[in-house]
Amino acid sequence: MxxxxxxxxxxxxxxxxxxxxxxxxxxxxxxxxxxxxxxxxxxxxxxxxxxxxxxxxxxxxxxxxxxxxxxxxxxxxxxxxxxxxxxxxxxxxxxxxxxxxxxxxxxxxxxxxxxxxxxxxxxxxxxxxxxxxxxxxxxxxxxxxxxxxxxxxxxxxxxxxxxxxxxxxxxxxxxxxxxxxxxxxxxxxxxxxxxxxxxxxxxxxxxxxxxxxxxxxxxxxxxxxxxxxxxxxxxxxxxxxxxxxxxxxxxxxxxxxxxxxLTQVGLDSVDLACGLAGFHSSYMSVIRDACIAHNVDPRVLIMDLCEQTRDTAPAGLVDELAREISAQDTKNNFRHRFPLRQYFGQEQDIL
The missing domain is CATH 3.20.20.70 (Aldolase class I)
Incomplete structure (x- = not known):
């Protein structure tokens, strides 16, 4: 090895x-x-x-x-x-x-x-x-x-x-x-x-x-x-x-x-949700935009998306899921959980 x-x-x-x-x-x-x-x-x-x-x-x-x-x-x-x-x-x-x-x-x-x-x-x-x-x-x-x-x-x-x-x-x-x-x-x-x-x-x-x-x-x-x-x-x-x-x-x-x-202290629960769902962070900007637009929890959106696909994050599908989540629950909004300075990227679109 x-x-x-x-x-x-x-x-x-x-x-x-x-x-x-x-x-x-x-x-x-x-x-x-x-x-x-x-x-x-x-x-x-x-x-x-x-x-x-x-x-x-x-x-x-x-x-x-x-x-x-x-x-x-x-x-x-x-x-x-x-x-x-x-x-x-x-x-x-x-x-x-x-x-x-x-x-x-x-x-x-x-x-x-x-x-x-x-x-x-x-x-x-x-x-x-x-x-x-x-x-x-x-x-x-x-x-x-x-x-x-x-x-x-x-x-x-x-x-x-x-x-x-x-x-x-x-x-x-x-x-x-x-x-x-x-x-x-x-x-x-x-x-x-x-x-x-x-x-x-x-x-x-x-x-x-x-x-x-x-x-x-x-x-x-x-x-x-x-x-x-x-x-x-x-x-x-x-x-x-x-x-x-x-x-x-x-x-x-x-x-x-x-x-x-290294400047980050502690662990981000959005990262944990990514691991649980199998979500690649290069798609995070799509998640972030939908969460801000509809005021929903990114962890829930990630989990719902990955029940349908782990290959990609089509903006239309993500937005539709975010609307459904927003209609069901407006109590827990976690926009502040995003590490906005972190690179997300889009290279998985090439793959």
Whole structure:
């Protein structure tokens, strides 16, 4: 089992993609010296995202590439890439910077969108992952078929991605078991912590033989964040699991370099509702607009929407549901619960 730390990528959502090149150098250097196998950097939405209007990062993709390439000497470094937001020339730029790996984010229904990117990256000698966003939105058997297709394209690894922090340990086992029965492609696991299960789910994935586990320092990541790097390594120690990670260096990096970026105190119940329902936070702006217009509880609206679909959030449907909720109950209005400074984004519309 290897660790992929995504603090400098998924964690960037928390600060609206404002990591500087100095932040990137410092944190990447410490992760590298602490023995982390894969270090992911750049815009949270991936290559080309600033250009495509998915939130403007503090630095260019190329600046993040150069900073990391100059810093990481022991492990591997890479970036995220959503075909349709990223274009092949974006990947070519990464290749020119000798990037070690790329992770392609696609939906299960659009695995074909990854094919050209896999081919280009593999031709350049990259390690290639296909991350199936919102994996829980399709049954395990459909997920397994998509993983087999990714393997046929030449991808090195396919990812179970719990985008909304909706999975239980048994759910993780269902997806991994179904995939092992269908294909021999290596598997990775990316958790979110909406139900407080990111570490437990990552542990279950490791026990089932998943080859790469994602994590981030302080659990810094979109919405409620990810598996916590330093906690997960401590769990490995507690289990007597042999590894080469420097726990105390990770703890120091987490406290000195990452914790200062975190300003939210306490937990947001809207995030919990997202995990319970399986709602992806990239659709939150649609929920927010409907809740403000009709003065309804976003948690109730999220739950009602996800009873009908977890794939998308059509504005017309959301507005209709909000009107129905408003007609039934006007007592509990929670507009103040929205973290209005937080990035919501719309990249799931591309997927």
């Amino acid at each position: 290897k660790l992929l730390d995504t603090t400098l990528r998924d964690g960037s959502y928390v600060i609206n993609f404002q990591f500087s090149v100095d932040d990137t150098r410092q944190i990447a250097r410490e992760l590298d010296e602490a023995g982390i196998d894969f270090i992911e950097v750049g815009h949270g939405v991936g290559l080309g995202a600033s250009r495509k209007g998915e939130g403007v990062a503090r630095e260019t993709d190329e600046a993040y590439m150069k900073a990391t390439a100059d810093t990481v000497k022991n492990g591997s470094w890479g970036m995220f890439c959503i075909p349709g937001i990223a274009e092949l020339p974006d990947l070519d730029s990464a290749i020119d910077h000798d990037m070690d790996f790329v992770r392609l984010g696609v939906s299960i229904d659009r695995v074909d969108a990854a094919e050209a990117f896999v081919a280009r990256a593999k031709k350049a000698g990259m390690f290639v992952a296909v991350n199936f966003m919102k994996s829980y939105s399709r049954p395990p058997t459909e997920f397994a078929k998509a993983c087999a297709t990714a393997g046929a394209f030449g991808a090195d690894i396919a990812y179970v991605v719990d985008s909304a922090g909706n999975m239980l340990p048994q759910t993780v086992e269902d997806y991994i078991t179904a995939t092992r029965d269908a294909t021999d492609i290596a598997l990775g696991f990316h958790a979110h912590n909406n139900l407080g299960l990111a570490n437990a789910n990552a542990l279950k994935a490791m026990e089932l033989g998943v080859e790469v586990i994602d994590s981030s320092l302080q659990g810094m990541g979109r919405c409620t964040g990810n598996t916590i790097t330093e906690h997960f390594v401590a769990i490995l120690d507690r289990m007597g699991h042999e590894h080469d990670y420097d726990l105390f260096r990770l703890m120091d990096t987490s406290e000195l370099l990452v914790r200062p970026f």
